[in-house]
Amino acid sequence: MSPAEADTNAISVHLDRLLTERGMTLTDLADRVGVTVVNLSILKNGRAKAIRFTTLTKICEVLGCQPGDLLTHTPQNRLPREGEADRPAG
Structure with missing residues (x-):
């Protein structure tokens, strides 16, 4: 894996939105x-x-x-599932 690939992250964190919706600060949540606020800030x-x-x-x-409210996955270059590459198109 190249350094550029290692830095690519397909997980998005929605902590800001959840905090806003609940009228809570990062310090309150921490x-x-x-x-620590620092650890939550890194996550956020x-x-x-x-x-x-x-x-x-x-x-x-x-x-x-739920965890899915906080984290979402957006694939950038989806790998084929097992057996998928072996199937003919169509």
């Missing part, structure tokens, strides 16, 4: 979830490389949402 700005399920669970509990 306090209630038990993580799409720079996070990973998120613990325990953190995701707590964010969803506090915001009253």
Whole structure:
């Protein structure tokens, strides 16, 4: 994988929208979830490389949402599924 490919992220984070809809600040969320504002800011700005399920669970509990409300996947170059490349078109 090239460095350019490694930096490509097809996951979008919608934390800003959820916070706005709930009238909550990032600081409020950080306090209630038990993580630092810096870590939530990294997530909010799409720079996070990973998120613990325990953190995701707590964010969803506090915001009253599902993981799919917070994160979406937009494939950029979808790879063929197993067996898909072997099938003839048509």
